[in-house]
Amino acid sequence: MSYPLHQHIKKFVNVSEVDFAEILTFFEMLSVKKKDILLQEGELCRRNFFVLKGCLRLFFLKETGVEQTTQFAIENWWLTDNLAFLEQKQSSFTIQAVENSEVLAISHDAREEMLEKFPQMERYFRNVYEKAFATQQLRVKYINDYSREEIYLYFAKVQPAFLQRVPQYMLASYLGFTPEYLSEIKKKHLGK
Amino acid sequence: MSYPLHQHIKKFVNVSEVDFAEILTFFEMLSVKKKDILLQEGELCRRNFFVLKGCLRLFFLKETGVEQTTQFAIENWWLTDNLAFLEQKQSSFTIQAVENSEVLAISHDAREEMLEKFPQMERYFRNVYEKAFATQQLRVKYINDYSREEIYLYFAKVQPAFLQRVPQYMLASYLGFTPEYLSEIKKKHLGK
Numbered sequence A, B: 001m002s003y004p005l006h007q008h009i010k011k012f013v014n015v016s017e018v019d020f021a022e023i024l025t026f027f028e029m030l031s032v033k034k035k036d037i038l039l040q041e042g043e044l045c046r047r048n049f050f051v052l053k054g055c056l057r058l059f060f061l062k063e064t065g066v067e068q069t070t071q072f073a074i075e076n077w078w079l080t081d082n083l084a085f086l087e088q089k090q091s092s093f094t095i096q097a098v099e100n101s102e103v104l105a106i107s108h109d110a111r112e113e114m115l116e117k118f119p120q121m122e123r124y125f126r127n128v129y130e131k132a133f134a135t136q137q138l139r140v141k142y143i144n145d146y147s148r149e150e151i152y153l154y155f156a157k158v159q160p161a162f163l164q165r166v167p168q169y170m171l172a173s174y175l176g177f178t179p180e181y182l183s184e185i186k187k188k189h190l191g192k
Helices: A004-010 A017-024 A082-087 A108-117 A120-145 A148-158 A160-165 A168-175 A179-189 B004-010 B017-024 B082-087 B108-117 B120-145 B148-158 B160-165 B168-175 B179-189
Strands: A028-032 A037-039 A047-053 A056-061 A067-073 A094-097 A101-107 B028-032 B037-039 B047-053 B056-061 B067-073 B094-097 B101-107
Touching (some): A004 A017, A004 A047, A047 A082, A047 A108, A056 A168, A056 B120, A067 A168, A067 B120, A082 B120, A101 A108, A108 A120, A120 A148, A120 B056, A120 B067, A120 B082, A120 B120, A148 A160, A148 A168, A148 A179, A168 A179, B004 B017, B004 B047, B037 B047, B047 B108, B056 B168, B067 B168, B101 B108, B108 B120, B120 B148, B148 B160, B148 B168, B148 B179
Antiparallel strands (some): A028 A101, A037 A094, A047 A101, A056 A067, B028 B101, B047 B101, B056 B067, B056 B094
């Protein structure tokens, strides 16, 4: 079976089996258990994570002490505190496994070395982040324009996998709903 | 005087004067007047814009008919509807000049050609979009955690230029305030 990261890279740039085998040496393979912490808010953000299997979330502690999830990552998604990773600073977020997960981790220095040796990987990451930014641009539009119910329905349409996989209180937090409101909307649209 | 785009590129990657002169041939130079439209919502998004001088904004029409600004771009910022640009689709946003502006525009095809000829520019755009995504990640955090007054103060600290340059009703729309509330907060913090 071709490696999921290789498949993902090949969407954007041709990388041979031989080159991919060497690219992979810059990564560390992690098996994490549900609820394990990969990055702690306030800690130096050393690594960027690619999900092979499972689900991670990015959250921070609000001033009220409540956890606010702002991103999830399932298979083939990258996740880190990007500013802290780029500038090698303290993280503003915590990253936690939502399920038992298999994750590839790459440090800032290892990525720089890898990019120097395989400059075609710049094109890969350029595509990853241009697309990620584009998605955020639309997210800001929907947050501003859609009702809470419309946001749920949009989300159910483009990311149906999450609705099944993610604990409901986390999903509610991500969507900015109370768990009660999420449950109400789900019931309303069940089976539609 | 070194060209602002060349200066911006050199922050991330070395490009010689000779190469930069050729890179520039892939762009079109535009002089636009205040209120000119560079991209219309619903239109095919053909171009990505780099601001040399002036200010652009990205907005969409809410279902209520009100214009909602979600991004500004001043000197050295790129601006487009990124998903529509990447996928060469209809735009979900309108781009308008907030001031008389000098802008470099590059089409999707011209950028692909340029990237093929100058692959080091992949590194430049990778940095631009990784940073842009990182900034959006933090923006989502602040929107979730800060009071409206704290958002204004944060904005005043990191982007003081906007507060002077941008018409107040646009700034209010961007911040999600009513113009009256923005005016009230500004008065309160005047001279502090």
